Amino acid sequence: MFSKKFQRKYALTDQGVKNTKKGVFWTVIVNLIVMGGVSILYWMMSGFIGTLTDAAPLPGAALAIGLVILFVLLSFATHLQQYKATYGLVYNEVKTTRISLAERLRKLPLGYFGKRDLADLTETLMGDVNRMEHVWSHVLGYLYGSYISTAVIAVCLLVYDWRLAIACLWGVPVAFGLLFGSRKFAARSAERTKEAAVRVSDGIQEALENIREIRATNREDRYLEGLDRKIDEHERIMIRGELGTGVFVNAASVIMRLGVATTILVGANLILSGRIDFMLLFLFLLVITRVYAPFDQSLALIAEMFVSQVSADRINEIYETPVAEGAEVFEPKGHDIVFQHVGFAYDEKEVLHDVSFTAKEGEVTALVGPSGSGKSTCARLAARLWDISKGTIQVGGVDISTVDPEVLLRDYAMVFQDVVLFDDTVMENIRLGKHGATDEEVRAAAKAANCDEFVQRLPKGYDTPIGENGAKLSGGERQRISIARALLKDAPIVLLDEATASLDVENETKVQGALSRLLAGKTVLVIAHRMRTVEAADKIVVLSDGRVAEEGAPSELMAKGGLYHHMVELQRQSAQWHLE
Numbered sequence: 029m030f031s032k033k034f035q036r037k038y039a040l041t042d043q044g045v046k047n048t049k050k051g052v053f054w055t056v057i058v059n060l061i062v063m064g065g066v067s068i069l070y071w072m073m074s075g076f077i078g079t080l081t082d083a084a085p086l087p088g089a090a091l092a093i094g095l096v097i098l099f100v101l102l103s104f105a106t107h108l109q110q111y112k113a114t115y116g117l118v119y120n121e122v123k124t125t126r127i128s129l130a131e132r133l134r135k136l137p138l139g140y141f142g143k144r145d146l147a148d149l150t151e152t153l154m155g156d157v158n159r160m161e162h163v164w165s166h167v168l169g170y171l172y173g174s175y176i177s178t179a180v181i182a183v184c185l186l187v188y189d190w191r192l193a194i195a196c197l198w199g200v201p202v203a204f205g206l207l208f209g210s211r212k213f214a215a216r217s218a219e220r221t222k223e224a225a226v227r228v229s230d231g232i233q234e235a236l237e238n239i240r241e242i243r244a245t246n247r248e249d250r251y252l253e254g255l256d257r258k259i260d261e262h263e264r265i266m267i268r269g270e271l272g273t274g275v276f277v278n279a280a281s282v283i284m285r286l287g288v289a290t291t292i293l294v295g296a297n298l299i300l301s302g303r304i305d306f307m308l309l310f311l312f313l314l315v316i317t318r319v320y321a322p323f324d325q326s327l328a329l330i331a332e333m334f335v336s337q338v339s340a341d342r343i344n345e346i347y348e349t350p351v352a353e354g355a356e357v358f359e360p361k362g363h364d365i366v367f368q369h370v371g372f373a374y375d376e377k378e379v380l381h382d383v384s385f386t387a388k389e390g391e392v393t394a395l396v397g398p399s400g401s402g403k404s405t406c407a408r409l410a411a412r413l414w415d416i417s418k419g420t421i422q423v424g425g426v427d428i429s430t431v432d433p434e435v436l437l438r439d440y441a442m443v444f445q446d447v448v449l450f451d452d453t454v455m456e457n458i459r460l461g462k463h464g465a466t467d468e469e470v471r472a473a474a475k476a477a478n479c480d481e482f483v484q485r486l487p488k489g490y491d492t493p494i495g496e497n498g499a500k501l502s503g504g505e506r507q508r509i510s511i512a513r514a515l516l517k518d519a520p521i522v523l524l525d526e527a528t529a530s531l532d533v534e535n536e537t538k539v540q541g542a543l544s545r546l547l548a549g550k551t552v553l554v555i556a557h558r559m560r561t562v563e564a565a566d567k568i569v570v571l572s573d574g575r576v577a578e579e580g581a582p583s584e585l586m587a588k589g590g591l592y593h594h595m596v597e598l599q600r601q602s603a604q605w606h607l608e
């Protein structure tokens with residue numbers, strides 16, 4: 029129970045908890061052995077003072093030397109273990125945490141990425157884990173180890189002489205009390221700093237992403253000004269926060285050290301009244317410097333520990349978001365896609381209401397409707413990119429919400445508007461469609477997708493790097509690459525966002541040619557924007573405001589004279605208008 033809470037508080041992995049326990053254990057041992065050293069010193073000093081007063085020979089010189097050597101050896105060995113357990117193991121923890129976070133992110137439903145943007149997630153994976161690393165390595169073992177060893181030492185001191193023990197130790201709880209009192213302040217300022225940092229990286233990312241638009245519209249100055257303001261604000265908030273925690277930490281350190289003064293005062297009084305001898309006071313003075321030392325190390329960092337709570341919370345949030353899970357096998361009977369009374373909301377507002385339709389295998393089903401009516405949403409849901417809130421979606425009789433998204437997607441090929449291309453060669457970008465496809469297979473798919481002729485024109489043919497997200501390719505070329513990928517994958521279901529609107533006539537014919545090869549015999553769900561495609565579809569589902577307004581074969585719907593008929597007429601008119 030305690031272990032779970034501890035693990036959550038510091039965002040540790042299971043292995044991390046074990047390692048931290050080791051770190052705590054060795055810190056306790058190191059601190060106690062150091063105390064052993066202090067006892068040897070005390071014993072030798074009292075022997076030495078004895079010889080001064082009684083003129084007796086030094087007792088057990090050989091024993092003393094032996095003890096010192098033993099102490100040095102033990103101290104070295106335990107320090108080494110402590111070092112390994114605190115610093116060494118933590119580097120693994122950083123790696124394990126990043127990997128487990130990445131694994132988790134991979135399995136999270138896509139909707140999560142709308143809530144936390146890329147800059148924010150990168151900050152968690154890199155920045156937050158880095159901050160936690162410092163806490164894991166420099167604070168946890170030392171601090172918790174020191175709590176335990178100080179408790180043991182405090183009991184011993186109290187048994188020896190409770191008056192001196194109190195005079196020497198009262199500062200410790202007061203100092204920690206003060207620090208814990210300042211915790212809220214530290215956490216709040218850490219949160220503010222974090223928010224300001226995310227605003228800065230958001231600003232930079234936004235500027236980089238939109239650099240073309242910014243240049244084209246001459247808004248560089250305005251953008252930079254905004255960024256400057258964000259950076260200044262971040263700096264101001266950070267300085268204010270660090271100053272605040274710095275004051276508390278230093279005050280705590282001073283208070284703890286006041287213990288030396290009170291020990292001397294109380295000790296002197298007790299000696300004067302003859303209740304203790306000087307050697308006892310000497311022993312206590314030796315001990316307290318060693319009691320404070322491990323705390324000193326962690327005091328400066330304890331503020332960091334409080335601040336780290338924000339980072340731990342952000343890491344935990346990823347760990348605790350439910351992942352989209354499901355069966356590892358997907359064996360549908362055929363590939364009909366069936367929506368039954370589907371309701372869905374991205375946030376609170378429902379965007380699909382009671383949507384039911386079937387997209388049959390071997391047919392092209394076109395989703396049409398005004399912009400914002402829910403066409404893309406339906407296509408995304410059909411591939412379980414999000415989970416629905418009402419109704420069911422079945423593929424070949426299997427409820428897709430019961431299938432692991434990764435397994436499910438093996439049966440899908442998607443050609444969407446936002447084609448994602450990687451900064452790699454044309455060959456590798458197409459090969460993404462099918463893991464381990466041979467060069468011949470890739471070439472064949474590229475040919476079928478009408479990529480071949482433009483690839484031949486590239487300086488190194490298929491081995492030409494295409495720049496980040498295919499920056500060196502035109503819209504039509506990018507889309508043909510994504511069709512080639514889909515052809516290579518040869519999945520039974522094809523989701524297609526028909527984005528040919530931006531292409532010129534020649535390109536469009538080529539893309540259409542490529543598509544017809546891709547779609548043959550598949551279950552095809554197409555988000556249609558042009559009536560020409562729609563007329564060739566087997567079935568049309570007309571969406572309006574997130575509801576199915578009408579459905580049926582194109583000729584049926586034309587005859588009916590409803591929304592579809594109206595849309596066809598509108599497009600026809602606008603086409604004529606263009607021609608005039």
Ligand code: ADP
Nearest residue numbers: 142374375379398399400401402403404405406
């Ligand atoms: P269409 O493809 O027909 O243009 P969409 O399916 O894209 O329509 O959008 C349907 C509704 O859902 C719209 O009101 C749109 O604003 C909203 N929407 C689309 N994507 C998101 C998203 N990622 N987060 C929140 N709302 C969204």
